[in-house]
Amino acid sequence: MKSSISLTWRRIPERYRLEGNECINCKTAFFPPRNICPKCRRKGILKPKKFSGKGSIYSYTEIDIPPEGFENQAPYVLAIIDLVEGSKILGQIVDARLDEVRVGSKVEHVFRMIQKDDPEGLIHYGFKFKLVK
Numbered sequence: 001m002k003s004s005i006s007l008t009w010r011r012i013p014e015r016y017r018l019e020g021n022e023c024i025n026c027k028t029a030f031f032p033p034r035n036i037c038p039k040c041r042r043k044g045i046l047k048p049k050k051f052s053g054k055g056s057i058y059s060y061t062e063i064d065i066p067p068e069g070f071e072n073q074a075p076y077v078l079a080i081i082d083l084v085e086g087s088k089i090l091g092q093i094v095d096a097r098l099d100e101v102r103v104g105s106k107v108e109h110v111f112r113m114i115q116k117d118d119p120e121g122l123i124h125y126g127f128k129f130k131l132v133k
Contacts, residue, residue, distance in 0.1 A: 018109060018127055020087065022049040029085045053109030053127065055083040062098050069115055077101050081129055092128045106132040 020031035023044040028037065031051060037044025060079035070076075077093040079101070093101055094112060107129040114124040 018051045018053050020049050020051060021046040022085075029083075029087045031083070031087045031089050049085070051083055051085050051087070053083075053129075054132075055081045055089075055107055057093075057101065057103055057105045057107060058082040058088060059103065060093065060101055079107075079129065081107055093130070094128045095130045100131060108132050 018031070019033070020029060021033040022029045023037040023040055023046055025040045025044050026037065028039055029049055029051070030037075030046075033048070034046065036042065037046060058080040060077055062075050063078050064075045066074045066076070073092075075098075077096065077098055079091060079093050081089050081091055083089060091109070093107070094110065109127045110130050111125060112128045114126045114128075116123050
């Protein structure tokens with residue numbers, strides 16, 4: 001995952017603060033943020049929205065053969081999270097074994113390291129999810 005420092009900083013609202021947006025007209029929340037509301041089109045007015053990071057597991061799978069750069073994390077659980085604000089988000093489930101993960105399980109976001117470019121390169125941080133027990 002080679003990327004520049006400026007690209008990393010531009011993604012801070014989504015990656016670090018879990019910020020998206022919400023349409024004032026139809027009250028639909030979006031993550032990541034969109035430029036236009038797909039329901040209202042040009043009539044929609046989008047405003048920034050900070051998500052709580054709480055939700056439940058909508059679907060999940062175990063990744064045994066990860067993409068390049070994530071080999072040291074395998075196997076890991078990847079899930080679609082249905083956030084309480086109404087948006088769905090993809091995230092890794094941490095601090096749990098596969099047999100503990102269930103559809104409908106409550107989760108909350110945590111801030112963790114995503115990946116290191118190399119021993120002296122960028123360290124990418126972002127959100128992952130853990131089970132609420």
